[in-house]
Amino acid sequence: MPSGAFDDADALESGIVTSADLARTLGPLFRADVSGVRPGAVESTLAASPNDRAQLLLALADALADPQLVAWIEADPARRARAVAIARAVAPRDPAAALNAATFACISRFAGWSGFAWGLLVVPGYTPLDQRDAKPGVHPVAVRRLQMAVEDYRARKAPFLLVSGGNVYPRGTPYFEGVEMHKALCAMGVPPEHILVDAFARHTTTNLRNAGRIMRLLRVDRAVVVTRGGGAFGSDVFGQDFYLAHPDLSTFHARCRRELGYEVGQLRGVGEGRIELIPSPSVDRRSYHPLDP
Numbered sequence: 001m002p003s004g005a006f007d008d009a010d011a012l013e014s015g016i017v018t019s020a021d022l023a024r025t026l027g028p029l030f031r032a033d034v035s036g037v038r039p040g041a042v043e044s045t046l047a048a049s050p051n052d053r054a055q056l057l058l059a060l061a062d063a064l065a066d067p068q069l070v071a072w073i074e075a076d077p078a079r080r081a082r083a084v085a086i087a088r089a090v091a092p093r094d095p096a097a098a099l100n101a102a103t104f105a106c107i108s109r110f111a112g113w114s115g116f117a118w119g120l121l122v123v124p125g126y127t128p129l130d131q132r133d134a135k136p137g138v139h140p141v142a143v144r145r146l147q148m149a150v151e152d153y154r155a156r157k158a159p160f161l162l163v164s165g166g167n168v169y170p171r172g173t174p175y176f177e178g179v180e181m182h183k184a185l186c187a188m189g190v191p192p193e194h195i196l197v198d199a200f201a202r203h204t205t206t207n208l209r210n211a212g213r214i215m216r217l218l219r220v221d222r223a224v225v226v227t228r229g230g231g232a233f234g235s236d237v238f239g240q241d242f243y244l245a246h247p248d249l250s251t252f253h254a255r256c257r258r259e260l261g262y263e264v265g266q267l268r269g270v271g272e273g274r275i276e277l278i279p280s281p282s283v284d285r286r287s288y289h290p291l292d293p
Contacts, residue, residue, distance in 0.1 A: 019171075022059030027069055030060065034073065034082045043089050057092065058171065060290045073288065074261075083288035091293050095176050096197035103160070106193040107218060110159065118158040119220030120196070121149045122277065124207040124240065125165025125177030126230050134173035138184045141229040146181060148273055149226040150188050158224065161185065162214060164198040164207045166292060200292040204240060205256050208264045210292075212279025221278065228273040245269035260287070 029045060032038040042060070046053050063069065073083045094100075113119060126142040138146065142165075149161055163185065165177025178199040186192050196214060201207040208225065215223055231239035238250075244267055247253040253263045262282035270276045287293050 019055070019059050019062060022056060023062040026056065026060045027063035027066060030063060030083075030086070031069065031072070033086055034079050036082075042086050046090050054092070054172065057090065057290050060090075064288065064290070080288070084286045084293065087288040087290045087293040088286065090290050092291065094199065095179055096182070096199040099179070099182055099192070099195070099197050102193045103196050107160065112159060113220075116156060116158050118222050118224045118276070119160065119218065120211070120215060120223040121152050121158045121161045122207075122211045122223050122225045123149045123161065123163045123181065124201075124204060124225065124227055125163065125181055126240075127165075127169040127177060129169055131169040131173075134170055134175060136175050136180060138177075138180050142177070142181060143184065144229060145227050145273075146184055146188065148228065150185065150190060152224070152226060152274075153190060153194075160194050160196060161190065162196040162198060162211055162223070164201045164211055166200050166202045168202050202289075202292050203259075204243065204252070205259055205264065206292055208244075208267075208277060208279075209256075209260060209283045211277065212265055212283035215277075215279050216281070216284060223277045224270060225267075225275040225277050226273060227275070241269075241273045241275065244275040261285070 026042070026045075029038070029041050033041040033043075046056055049056060073079050123142075123145050126139050126145070128139070146163075152158065153161060163178045163181035165181065167173045167176045176199040178197040178201075182192070182195050182197050185195050198207070198210045198214065201210045211223060211225070215221075225244055227240045227244065229236055229239045231237040231242070243250045243252050246269075247263075247267045252267075256263050260282075262285065263280055264283055265277055265279040268276050
């Protein structure tokens with residue numbers, strides 16, 4: 001890694017540089033950029049280290065998990081705006097852009113919305129937190145979610161599907177849950193132009209936030225989140241469907257307020273493993289997470 005990209009490069013000597021080392025360096029660098037002491041510092045550092053860009057973005061995300069740094073950013077609207085601008089400037093390219101282009105074109109021509117109860121079937125991805133090996137494909141928990149969604153799609157509950165999931169576990173994996181789920185849906189016979197992909201979401205909170213953004217972009221008022229499993233030991237016990245269908249009891253709303261600053265929308269169970277989502281306008285508020293702004 002080019003040491004000259006950092007102000008305190010001496011701390012990153014030629015030995016093994018850990019993620020914690022990088023986070024400790026990038027936190028002050030981000031602060032200097034946001035405050036105007038070194039404008040453009042984060043973007044120029046990442047540009048100077050193209051081979052290490054993915055590692056640096058992960059470390060920057062770690063740095064931005066520091067509650068003191070977050071409190072400092074949130075204390076001033078100008079600092080927050082600058083932090084959001086930095087995150088959008090350095091965010092990775094969308095690996096699903098080409099896949100979504102045909103779907104957005106199809107949606108722009110679609111005139112049959114009134115024939116469906118909901119506009120989208122939203123399917124969150126699933127990869128265990130303790131996943132050790134990076135490998136393509138879809139975990140069995142997510143496969144079942146996709147199978148449920150295909151049943152609903154064929155039953156004409158919604159005309160389009162949205163699969164949501166980034167490259168989170170194991171850390172640094174090159175495989176995106178959303179992209180892998182798109183492949184699986186196509187293999188199940190769903191036309192690719194009827195599938196949208198969110199390949200950025202890293203948690204359940206941003207699965208629904210990003211879905212809400214897309215819904216508002218498309219002027220879709222209501223969607224159904226199709227999900228089961230992901231509970232205790234990957235089971236259905238207190239799984240994601242319970243988590244979302246009972247957002248106050250499960251503390252999902254509280255988590256959204258804590259991590260995003262707002263609730264992502266109205267949620268209510270509409271059947272086994274199905275939760276209706278009506279997004280809040282607040283989902284359009286951008287974050288400064290460098291991997292999912």
